[in-house]
Amino acid sequence: MMSTHAKRRVSRSQTAPWLLVAALGGALNPTAAHAMDPSFSLNSQGELKRPVGYREWVYVGAPVTPNDLNNGKAPFPEFHAVYIDPPSWAHWKKTGQFREGTILIKELVSVGSKEAASGKGYFMGEFIGLEATVKSAKMFPKEPGNWAYFSFTSADHKTPKSTASAQPTAECNSCHQGSAAQDWVFIQYYPVLRAAKGGR
Amino acid sequence: MMSTHAKRRVSRSQTAPWLLVAALGGALNPTAAHAMDPSFSLNSQGELKRPVGYREWVYVGAPVTPNDLNNGKAPFPEFHAVYIDPPSWAHWKKTGQFREGTILIKELVSVGSKEAASGKGYFMGEFIGLEATVKSAKMFPKEPGNWAYFSFTSADHKTPKSTASAQPTAECNSCHQGSAAQDWVFIQYYPVLRAAKGGR
Numbered sequence: 001m002m003s004t005h006a007k008r009r010v011s012r013s014q015t016a017p018w019l020l021v022a023a024l025g026g027a028l029n030p031t032a033a034h035a036m037d038p039s040f041s042l043n044s045q046g047e048l049k050r051p052v053g054y055r056e057w058v059y060v061g062a063p064v065t066p067n068d069l070n071n072g073k074a075p076f077p078e079f080h081a082v083y084i085d086p087p088s089w090a091h092w093k094k095t096g097q098f099r100e101g102t103i104l105i106k107e108l109v110s111v112g113s114k115e116a117a118s119g120k121g122y123f124m125g126e127f128i129g130l131e132a133t134v135k136s137a138k139m140f141p142k143e144p145g146n147w148a149y150f151s152f153t154s155a156d157h158k159t160p161k162s163t164a165s166a167q168p169t170a171e172c173n174s175c176h177q178g179s180a181a182q183d184w185v186f187i188q189y190y191p192v193l194r195a196a197k198g199g200r
Numbered sequence: 201m202m203s204t205h206a207k208r209r210v211s212r213s214q215t216a217p218w219l220l221v222a223a224l225g226g227a228l229n230p231t232a233a234h235a236m237d238p239s240f241s242l243n244s245q246g247e248l249k250r251p252v253g254y255r256e257w258v259y260v261g262a263p264v265t266p267n268d269l270n271n272g273k274a275p276f277p278e279f280h281a282v283y284i285d286p287p288s289w290a291h292w293k294k295t296g297q298f299r300e301g302t303i304l305i306k307e308l309v310s311v312g313s314k315e316a317a318s319g320k321g322y323f324m325g326e327f328i329g330l331e332a333t334v335k336s337a338k339m340f341p342k343e344p345g346n347w348a349y350f351s352f353t354s355a356d357h358k359t360p361k362s363t364a365s366a367q368p369t370a371e372c373n374s375c376h377q378g379s380a381a382q383d384w385v386f387i388q389y390y391p392v393l394r395a396a397k398g399g400r
Contacts, residue, residue, distance in 0.1 A: 059259030065321030121265030
């Protein structure tokens with residue numbers, strides 16, 4: 001489960017202060033965006049500060065794996081709204097690769113209504129968790145693909161944590177390594193990424 | 201069905217050339233954004249030009265109403281990825297209202313995989329259609345809530361149309377008027393809008 005949190009410290013100690021996550025305005029200007037790397041940082045405890053403003057980043061897809069379809073015991077019983085940070089989006093469009101410093105957000109959204117005027121189905125309810133993955137050879141040289149995974153989801157699923165340590169490698173990576181279509185990312189389920197992929 | 205297209209002309213004739221849909225960079229700067237109204241226009245035939253760049257707008261939610269759950273005959277058997285244009289998003293955050301000139305996009309995305317490493321569910325497949333609604337008292341004074349609805353979805357679900365006429369009022373409005381939580385918009389299914397709503 002992504003909601004269990006590892007206390008393992010990442011190997012690299014950093015003393016630099018927080019760098020703000022790329023702010024909205026300029027970050028979506030590709031020219032400005034490239035100058036803003038890195039758009040995040042770890043604190044001296046090796047923790048990632050909870051990203052902000054990500055609902056204004058570029059949304060790439062939203063799978064849902066509800067309890068109904070998993071014998072009431074879905075490992076991830078909610079919608080996952082997935083976003084990429086704007087500078088990394090600009091890079092992806094140009095090169096088709098996830099750059100050093102890419103941040104992908106997975107916001108957990110509960111299944112709300114299951115029936116609406118448009119029919120039976122799954123409709124988003126409330127925000128119940130926040131996960132992030134960061135690709136950085138500098139910061140995570142030993143992680144597969146240099147991706148580290150962080151969970152800000154709190155036990156009550158209401159107020160996300162302000163910081164998170166990297167999860168143990170096996171906890172998230174095993175599925176990503178075995179099943180993700182490119183560079184540990186499930187782009188096969190993210191049509192926005194597939195359609196915009198550059199460098200081909 | 202949203203894929204049937206009305207030939208009805210909107211009542212207001214306009215001869216102004218196209219105005220480009222708000223470009224990405226400046227549009228997400230709220231200060232600049234407000235200056236960009238209107239970010240769209242109708243042509244002299246009363247048609248809306250297909251919006252571009254909307255996958256970099258602000259995503260608000262993605263319901264899915266698959267055939268599986270609707271006796272194989274879902275009226276909308278796909279995911280709907282819904283976006284709001286950036287200047288109207290800035291206005292929504294400030295006021296909690298949809299401003300004159302709001303454009304909401306509903307991109308139709310087929311159900312792709314139904315099973316993944318994360319469990320059984322619904323995963324996005326391919327883009328198969330594009331719908332939009334525009335709120336404008338100036339352009340659509342007789343439409344309920346001043347919302348007009350447009351479908352760019354093509355018969356083959358591959359290449360969306362470059363322009364679209366407004367749909368007949370009843371075709372889309374009946375559900376929106378009867379069931380949408382605010383101003384003919386289904387904000388009850390769009391947690392991003394609900395969470396950011398200003399003016400309360």
